[in-house]
Amino acid sequence: MQSRRDFLKTLTSALGAGAGILSASEKNKLDNNRFGVLSDLTLCVGCRKCEWACNEANELPNESIDKFDDTSVFQNFRRPSSTQFTVVNRFQEKGLNKTPLDVKVQCMHCEHPACVSACIVGALQKTSFGAVTYDDWKCIGCRYCMVACPFQVPAYEYENTLTPKVMKCDMCFEKVQKHGQLPACVEICPREAIVFGKRSELLQIAKDRINKNPERYIDHIYGEYEVGGTSWIYLSNVPFSEVGFPKLPHKAPPELTESIQHGIFKGFSGPILLFGLIGILMRANRKGKDIEQ
Numbered sequence: 001m002q003s004r005r006d007f008l009k010t011l012t013s014a015l016g017a018g019a020g021i022l023s024a025s026e027k028n029k030l031d032n033n034r035f036g037v038l039s040d041l042t043l044c045v046g047c048r049k050c051e052w053a054c055n056e057a058n059e060l061p062n063e064s065i066d067k068f069d070d071t072s073v074f075q076n077f078r079r080p081s082s083t084q085f086t087v088v089n090r091f092q093e094k095g096l097n098k099t100p101l102d103v104k105v106q107c108m109h110c111e112h113p114a115c116v117s118a119c120i121v122g123a124l125q126k127t128s129f130g131a132v133t134y135d136d137w138k139c140i141g142c143r144y145c146m147v148a149c150p151f152q153v154p155a156y157e158y159e160n161t162l163t164p165k166v167m168k169c170d171m172c173f174e175k176v177q178k179h180g181q182l183p184a185c186v187e188i189c190p191r192e193a194i195v196f197g198k199r200s201e202l203l204q205i206a207k208d209r210i211n212k213n214p215e216r217y218i219d220h221i222y223g224e225y226e227v228g229g230t231s232w233i234y235l236s237n238v239p240f241s242e243v244g245f246p247k248l249p250h251k252a253p254p255e256l257t258e259s260i261q262h263g264i265f266k267g268f269s270g271p272i273l274l275f276g277l278i279g280i281l282m283r284a285n286r287k288g289k290d291i292e293q
């Protein structure tokens, strides 16, 4: 596990090399030093402090941290939403006397993201840093990303009638990249159930934990290969399908969606560009009105 000093050193050198923007198909250009998060479900106690810290860091509606002690929320399965980029769900393990398993979910920051591939104006981007980021200025509100995501993560601000945005975790990109800090949820976790670092090192840590404690973990790192790999990876003591994770192929969805898109949109680049331009102008106009009000 990286100390804060090691983390900052790694970060500085990685950022010195430049955290560029990659298209979904530039899979060979993924930086070997890219970051990720390892989430160990066996360590999470469901305190939901990560939920509080995420809302605080992203200036989303929030309550006092004490309110997050309320475990009644676990009665319903929750998904990330436009007002919560991460949520913790509780699963009761099968069998008597088994302790429940708490599962924090957020954007998985796929290595070859379907959302990036689906976005026709490049509003979603896979950075060489590892995070999948979003540029609301480019977004035309088509919501193809919501349909494409295999984890049903991106949410839409339907309640914001003037300037609705697609809302999702960006791995605290600015906080980490500009200020050299840890993602807010990682920073607050009292159990180190979620750990930030180089994806390659996190994979090694996960493998070591499995090898040293075969009775504690199942032999599966979720996100190592699913949909071509994800930046957010998980360890568990029960099969992932029992705790809400979809069974997904190892092939990255963009390999499929890009070929379909290129087939469908071949010859339609003019209308698409026009559509994108109109969308951008409409958004700029809406923002102007918003500022005037």
Ligand code: SF4
Residues within 6 Å of the ligand: 043, 044, 045, 046, 047, 048, 049, 050, 051, 088, 102, 104, 188, 189, 190, 191, 192, 193, 194
């Ligand atoms: S802060 Fe850590 S221990 Fe608490 S719910 Fe979140 S991931 Fe689990």
Ligand code: SF4
Residues within 6 Å of the ligand: 106, 107, 108, 109, 110, 113, 114, 115, 116, 132, 148, 149, 150, 151, 152, 153, 154, 168
């Ligand atoms: S989990 Fe969904 S929203 Fe996040 S990067 Fe992957 S496809 Fe995109």
Ligand code: SF4
Residues within 6 Å of the ligand: 053, 054, 055, 057, 058, 085, 086, 106, 168, 169, 170, 171, 172, 183, 184, 185, 186
């Ligand atoms: S990385 Fe940042 S945006 Fe993503 S869940 Fe954690 S606190 Fe929220």
